[in-house]
Amino acid sequence: MTPVVFVHGLRTSRTMWRFQQEALGRYGCPTVAIDLPGHGERRGERFTLDGAVQAVADGVRSVGGRAAVVGLSLGGYVAIRHAARHPEQVAGLVAASCCTRPLRLLLDGWTVLARGIARLPDAGAALNQRSVDAVLPAQAAIDVAAGGFALDVMDDVLGAMRSADPVADLRRVRAPVWLVNGRYDHFRGEERRFLAACSDGRLVIVPRATHLVSLSAPVGFTRVLLGAVDELSRSAAARPGPHR
Template sequence: MSLPVVLVHGLRTSRTMWRAQLAALERVGRRAVAVDLPGHGARVAEPFTLDAAVDTVAEAIETVGGEAFVVGLSLGGYVGIRHAARRPGQVAGLLAASCSTQPHRLLLGGWSVGARGIALLPDRGARLNRFLVDLALPPDGARDVGAGGFALDVTNQVLREMTVATPLEDLARVEAPVWLVNGAFDHFRGEERRFLAACRDGRLVVVPRATHLVSLVQPARFTRVMLEALDQVDDRAGVGRSAAG
């Protein structure tokens, strides 16, 4: 049986951002589930914490059999890294996209000031958010990312939680193979070489002509990387089973 997949979305988005990848996984016969993190999507009323986010991934993996290949983008990538370090038995492989920068306090503080300012707008920034989404993404990607609604009020909760995130230390603890996937024009790829060096078993893929939301800007290329990674993990597991037999 092929390895199932759990997909974890980015900040302010929801599980609907993975429509293209879920469709591709269905076509190749992979069981897959995309989750909503606390404070997002159908769980928008819940407070966000990193521990609750890790629990969300863990619970999703239990529903698909107890072990999975985890795919996360941006916030979802950081959550995936943290989960893999803390629940190693659940993770056969990890694709962490658009999350190759440490959450430095100065960066988080500046972002938080901007988020508080946007929250003071009459619509809490909904029109600005919609404008930026339509500007940054192709039409299909914009529809997918918006289908589950935008979590306009969760940003500062996430930023507070990210002050305790330790992705480099966590990557050093992850035994499963790791794929770091970044868009060529992603502002979050500044420390990708440090992230790669921290991995026990890592590889780096840079997707041409893609920005931070790489799975939405270049869905076909991103999906190809994901499926190739899954095949490699399956091949490794098959070798292991043959040797054990």
């Protein structure tokens, strides 16, 4: 069975993947969910794109050196960069909620907004919690909050993303790619451009799901993931072994 490494989104942590890890565990699939620099148990560290890619590489090594890598939003961009830089580690790539290029105009707007929120007396903690409670099912809200929220990482992440080029990275990926977006995801605007960059790509739209597709539609997302793992595992089993 192909192992799976999970990469979380911005400000969250590895606990956001609890539903998927439990489901894949019942399926007999080994998994690990990592914390990126500046998040979860690594809060207080500086976030860099290179450091994030290294965290994914370390996660893959912990499950045997080759895995399906699954990332959402920020984690999706990081997973794409990792797959381009470490092709030997990637059996397959599931990049969710990251089909928009991080263009300067977009990043500039997010930076102004994030710095304004950071100046609130609680650094935006209450606003963040209200948003989570408003858009996620109750159990998903509990899971995503369990690892804490990295409210002070925005400047580092938005600065790091200025050097990201996910479309160019996808052109270098030779493993099968699943681009997974929620129907109502505001980050799916360039999904056809991203799909065209893949040498072996599929585009999957999850009905009634939003940007946080694995949390807002956990069952639908997990079905897609199980299908990907099954396809990768069958493909690996069908490959001839080394000649003796």
